[in-house]
Amino acid sequence: MPSGSMQKVVIHKAGGYEQLKLETHPVPKPGEGQVLIRTEAVGVNYADICVRWGVYESARRFVGWPITPGFEYSGWVEDVGREVKHVKPGDPVFGVTLFNGYSTHVCAPADLVWPKPRALDFEAAAGLLAVHLTAYHGLLQNVVIRPGMRVLVHSAGGGVGSALVQLCKLHNLHVTGVVGRSHKVEYVRRLGADAVIDKSTHSLWDETKRLCPDGYDLIFDANGPETLAQSYAHLKPTGKLLVYGFHSLLPKQGGHINYLKATLGMLRMPRFNPLSMTSENKGVVAFNLSFLFPRADLLHAAVNDLTAWLEAGDIRVPKVRSFALEDVAQAHRVLESGETTGKLVLRTAPRFSASANEATVQGASAPDQ
Missing domain, CATH: 3.40.50.720 (NAD(P)-binding Rossmann-like Domain)
Structure with missing residues (x-):
């Protein structure tokens, strides 16, 4: 992959697994109040499948086509914008993002980025926030x-x-x-x-x-x-x-x-x-978690409690199954099967060929299971 480039999954129109495209794009620069993260893993959620189908309301309202799905990630801070004080380059972090998660790099608002809990490895951290914030908000904020x-x-x-x-x-x-x-x-x-x-x-x-x-x-x-x-x-x-x-x-x-x-x-x-x-x-x-992102006050309260409970051993990390980023179609297929327990994540550590600007993701044209 060329210097200054990143890989991300892009969907250009609604459809099946064949719409998941792995593309090379420039790495964004963080603006004021933003953090650039080099991801290690990103969470896979049923909402991402709905994004691919073109039926997820916040995706249609806020982004349209093309779109990169993904709400949660873990990784390392690579750069920060002005006024960002709570994290610095080299810090291990996790966070949420309104789409754009299926990528080797994520540029996220600083108030949606938190230090990674010591109790979690990167894959577990990447699969934690979307489901636990949904559960926390439903049970403890409603x-x-x-x-x-x-x-x-x-x-x-x-x-x-x-x-x-x-x-x-x-x-x-x-x-x-x-x-x-x-x-x-x-x-x-x-x-x-x-x-x-x-x-x-x-x-x-x-x-x-x-x-x-x-x-x-x-x-x-x-x-x-x-x-x-x-x-x-x-x-x-x-x-x-x-x-x-x-x-x-x-x-x-x-x-x-x-x-x-x-x-x-x-x-x-x-x-x-x-x-x-x-x-x-x-x-x-x-409620829908993606419409909750402007309420950073609620999200911060939830993350603070969840992190403390994890560090104390009061809640256990979810069972995680991981796939390479290029196998995103297989991850979607497995999640759609209804057979899974716990969480699925995509590993995003660089392991891609940069010989072509765009490729259909491996497995996207395989027969349905």
Whole structure:
């Protein structure tokens, strides 16, 4: 790779894995209040797949095409702009970025860059923030919690679900995790869940009712129309449904959106009536991490707590599976399969050929699995 150049994944139009292009671009210069990071690893999230499909709202609103996905990274400070005091060149850091993460270099606002926790290696650090900030914001910045509250966490074996289970147990809540594959049951139990429902072998809502007949105080649901209505129905009075995604609107594998399925899913999306919610004394809270980036005050509070809990051993780092940056298509394919637990990350240490300005990412044209 030429001096002063970097490699990044670029998507020029919506589509499947073939749209993931590895390109060479100039390394940006940090402006005032910015930090240039040479990344070691970057996190992979389901939101990145939605960016590739062209259906992620903040990507359409703030960037458009072309776009480089990626919200989180870890690496080394390479340069800083004026007025940046808390980090300096050579420091190990991690942080969040509004896109542009799938790259060997990231230029990020200084207030979204933090010293890397000593307890984490670079891959674990790269996979920490997106899921843990989502879990933290949902549990600790949106509702008032009290010890002993009953919580149901859908997709408890995934990134956000794993973080939610641990944060709930740290705050003495009773947690039931829901998983869709039997091999995830023991993983969620080890995270501390008091009960685990395997919906591939048991009736989800029968088990939900059996385990907590009076209803749940909090239910975390990113499934969408597949479960939202029943999640709301299984709240107790004063309960809250927290919504942070709509995965069942979109296919889990295959690389392309099934638009018929998405349309049918939209028609099945529940409507929550404020009059009914008032008389039932239930609430719905919905949020998206990418629209939270302007609230650096909330993010700093979350990172400070999360770092302290990690250093004290109160929460465990997520299980991480890593791929080379050029294997980004395979990482997307694996994440879409629904078989993963923990987090996926891309290793971004330089290991690329600079013989061509652009290449289709390895595996992008391979047959769907």
